[in-house]
Amino acid sequence: MKVASAIEGARAVTPGPDKAIDSQTTEILAHFKGEKGELIPILQQVQQRFGYLPEQAMKRIAEFVHVPPSTVFGIGTFYAQFKLVPTGRNIVKICWGTGCYVRGAPRIISEMENKLGIKDGGTTPDLEYTLETVACFGSCALAPVVVVNDKVHGRMTPDAAKKLIDKKS
Ligand code: FES
Numbered sequence: 001m002k003v004a005s006a007i008e009g010a011r012a013v014t015p016g017p018d019k020a021i022d023s024q025t026t027e028i029l030a031h032f033k034g035e036k037g038e039l040i041p042i043l044q045q046v047q048q049r050f051g052y053l054p055e056q057a058m059k060r061i062a063e064f065v066h067v068p069p070s071t072v073f074g075i076g077t078f079y080a081q082f083k084l085v086p087t088g089r090n091i092v093k094i095c096w097g098t099g100c101y102v103r104g105a106p107r108i109i110s111e112m113e114n115k116l117g118i119k120d121g122g123t124t125p126d127l128e129y130t131l132e133t134v135a136c137f138g139s140c141a142l143a144p145v146v147v148v149n150d151k152v153h154g155r156m157t158p159d160a161a162k163k164l165i166d167k168k169s
Helices: 003-013 019-029 036-050 055-064 069-078 098-102 105-116 158-168
Strands: 090-095 129-134 146-148 151-153
Touching (some): 019 036, 019 055, 036 069, 055 069, 098 105, 105 158
Antiparallel strands (some): 090 146
């Protein structure tokens, strides 16, 4: 994703200053000295606290470590561990690696997209689910694999995958 479109995406969900984001960012920054080398650990803590990197927090971080905001947005965009928009409380990852692909991953992905009403990388409007595809979990013997909130489910079928969601609904 390009930095400009990522920034637009972040703006779409962060319409204005939020006192809670501001105070919690201040709380996190209090544990750091304001050095450039602290940028990634700070972003990791902010990501952990909010589940994504709010634009407002990224601007504060940029000032704190004395770098342009574009540097912070660039890092937030580059590393897969960081999200610029809120993610769901439940993260559903479907393996798209070769082993899973040949054993039926495409149907699982398409049925899960239909069930949740979102596409790969999307989040349901109620922030309950985020759907992602992943290259390979390293559990190819269990293909096709679906991971829900870090719990690995192997030898999935489209119906079994949908039941994982039903259990949580
Ligand atoms: S290809 Fe799916 S876990 Fe490796």
